[in-house]
Amino acid sequence: MTAFSTMMMRPAILGTRDAATPSCVDDATLIDQFLRTGDEEAFEILVRRYQEKVFRLAASILGRGAYSEAEDATQEVFIVVLRQLKTFRRESSFSTWLYRVARNQIIDYRRRAARCPSEIGCDELRTVPDSNALVNPQKVVAAAQRRARLMRHIDRLSEPQRVVVHLHYWQEQSVAEISELLGLRQGTVKSHLYRARQRLVRFLREDGFDE
Numbered sequence: 001m002t003a004f005s006t007m008m009m010r011p012a013i014l015g016t017r018d019a020a021t022p023s024c025v026d027d028a029t030l031i032d033q034f035l036r037t038g039d040e041e042a043f044e045i046l047v048r049r050y051q052e053k054v055f056r057l058a059a060s061i062l063g064r065g066a067y068s069e070a071e072d073a074t075q076e077v078f079i080v081v082l083r084q085l086k087t088f089r090r091e092s093s094f095s096t097w098l099y100r101v102a103r104n105q106i107i108d109y110r111r112r113a114a115r116c117p118s119e120i121g122c123d124e125l126r127t128v129p130d131s132n133a134l135v136n137p138q139k140v141v142a143a144a145q146r147r148a149r150l151m152r153h154i155d156r157l158s159e160p161q162r163v164v165v166h167l168h169y170w171q172e173q174s175v176a177e178i179s180e181l182l183g184l185r186q187g188t189v190k191s192h193l194y195r196a197r198q199r200l201v202r203f204l205r206e207d208g209f210d211e
Contacts, residue, residue, distance in 0.1 A: 025045065027049075027093070027094040027163075028090075030045055030046050031088065031094065034046075046094075047078050048198060053099075054077050054102045054171075056167065057167075057181055057182075058070035058077070058109075059104055059170075060163045060164075060166035060167045060171060062109070063165075073105070073106045076105055077105045081101055086100065092183075096183045099181060099183055149204075154166075154200065164193050164196065165193070165200075167181065168193060
């Protein structure tokens with residue numbers, strides 16, 4: 001088993017911070033080095049540099065709370081990137097190419113996962129932040145129910161709208177960061193956010209949610 005394969009199998013891969021990545025070496029140099037010599041360390045640097053952003057993209061596509069699945073999907077992305085790196089034509093930046101590969105791979109992962117749906121509900125209760133949880137458990141249940149309704153309506157959004165909503169509100173990414181992550185113009189990101197908000201307001205009103 002190679003050093004890279006071992007690294008990709010470690011769940012802690014997503015815990016590595018970009019601070020450990022040499023910032024003085026650009027992507028092109030690392031790619032050239034890996035393709036020319038097969039230097040796994042060069043590729044590992046690319047993984048550390050982009051893994052957090054790919055993970056955030058995976059979490060936004062797979063849905064809030066699917067962090068274990070997002071980790072698995074992120075590992076799959078970099079395995080695919082490892083195999084396809086020689087096809088990178090450099091017509092765009094490496095990050096743009098990477099995010100396109102990542103998006104396609106994560107969507108494919110979601111399709112495969114949809115064949116084995118799992119029950120949700122208890123997780124919603126566990127993730128509701130409420131300082132009065134022990135004092136008023138009814139509030140916890142009510143908050144979880146509202147959140148579940150909201151998440152169901154978010155799932156009704158188009159894919160680009162759903163992704164930018166997750167990235168902006170749950171991953172706390174700015175419009176500029178989302179623009180870079182998805183390879184979209186900032187105006188397009190703003191448009192997706194605006195239309196998503198308008199649709200969610202309509203969905204919630206139709207559902208009798210007036211708060």
